């Protein structure tokens with residue numbers, strides 16, 4: 235059998251009891267091997283006994299039971315000078331002898347070889363030079379160690395261990411004070427030394443993610459005092475890493491090998507962004523408690539409470555009927571924290587729908603009849619945003635004139651009210667239809683919904699794509715629908731109409747109300763089973779200003795339609 239390397243044979247480690255008390259056994263019955271040529275990384279939560287074990291292996295404190303074997307020999311039975319030629323130890327020490335240069339500190343490693351006088355031979359100097367070279371510290375040789383950085387000093391301490399020319403090295407948290415680059419570099423160095431020099435290297439660390447990356451073999455100490463050994467993958471798959479380290483805040487994700495914040499309670503999040511950007515957004519919002527919806531499926535995965543997408547240099551967040559732009563990620567994250575608080579108090583009435591769900595609803599409603607038509611299609615020549623109609627009285631005047639022409643030189647006022655009623659009907663029909671028949675509230679954003687001038691018929695509407703919402707709480711939908719159609723579309727349109735022709739507001743709102751009742755009636759005719767829902771929604775909308783009391787029918791649907799209810 236190959237005796238090289240380090241072996242634990244039923245090791246019990248701990249501390250002698252004080253004044254008649256029983257010894258404190260921290261670890262008991264440990265059996266494991268750290269092979270030559272391999273980097274063995276010792277991990278475990280605080281206080282599980284990593285330092286105790288390393289000190290026991292190094293012979294710095296006696297084992298309470300069992301044996302530690304170095305190259306087949308029991309540590310306790312090997313005379314100190316001989317042990318120092320087999321085993322080097324690098325402890326967590328920031329205090330090193332003052333006044334020494336890096337070369338002199340590394341040279342201390344030659345003591346086990348220099349005999350009584352302590353004088354270094356030319357060969358010893360060569361070994362010291364080689365050791366400094368091996369840890370990339372040759373250029374530091376003449377510098378006082380007190381002036382070295384933590385990372386440089388750790389490398390020189392490793393050089394001192396190498397200068398001992400041992401067959402095994404034990405290091406207790408050598409990366410503790412190092413930045414991430416130096417940590418990775420030092421671990422990489424240790425692994426290379428293990429390979430190149432055939433050393434058994436055992437190193438303890440709290441840097442679990444690094445340990446999982448670089449270790450040939452892990453020794454995992456558990457709070458229960460067990461020692462599990464295996465490759466990082468073996469211990470991960472067995473669930474032992476998560477079992478040892480999972481906490482209230484973090485949990486180990488076996489797939490990625492990193493710790494992730496435990497799923498928050500803010501709500502579900504859907505992110506649409508570039509490949510590189512998606513994880514960043516998800517992580518930033520996870521800090522605020524948002525859980526990422528699993529992707530996949532025709533409909534884009536689970537319903538989300540919050541949808542965030544990258545838009546140009548910024549972001550757009552969709553939450554409970556609001557679509558809010560953000561220039562920077564910190565602004566988005568800060569806002570999302572407040573949204574999370576809102577969500578904990580009141581569940582949203584609306585969940586952001588996927589683009590596919592919105593398109594499906596719009597397409598479905600279009601089949602109900604001509605007045606419900608809202609095309610989702612490419613915008614070609616001649617299509618202009620609805621917003622132009624609101625913003626530009628000149629554009630509106632042209633359209634009014636076209637209506638006047640169509641109706642045969644009617645008065646401009648009459649043409650204006652007819653146009654207003656036609657547009658109101660064009661907006662009510664697809665939006666009420668999608669709500670009632672598909673549980674989707676379509677966001678009729680006037681910059682995205684387009685119209686086109688056609689002779690002889692009402693304005694057709696088209697959008698390349700539209701946002702929308704899944705209705706979670708139908709009881710609150712009337713308010714959201716009112717805002718979408720009345721506040722954001724009809725009110726600005728009415729104001730522009732009034733600017734273009736002398737007309738009071740009342741008849742316009744009467745027209746909007748009759749367009750609404752017309753939609754409800756049409757919907758009830760083509761989908762009788764939806765009559766009750768349509769009538770109820772229509773009645774709620776008609777009770778809200780400025781539609782309330784417009785003189786139009788108080789009952790949205792007269793006579794016969796009630797027979798179905």
Ligand SMILES: Nc1ncnc2c1ncn2[C@@H]1O[C@H](COP(=O)(O)OP(=O)(O)OP(=O)(O)O)[C@@H](O)[C@H]1O
Nearest residue numbers: 249258260278279280281282283284285286287440
């Ligand atoms: N000198 C001592 N006398 C008695 N008990 C001790 C002594 N030193 C450490 N212990 C105890 O032994 C246990 C293991 O401590 P140890 O320092 O080995 O753990 P560790 O895994 O290295 O911890 P950390 O990750 O915090 O560095 C702890 O319960 C600790 O309180």
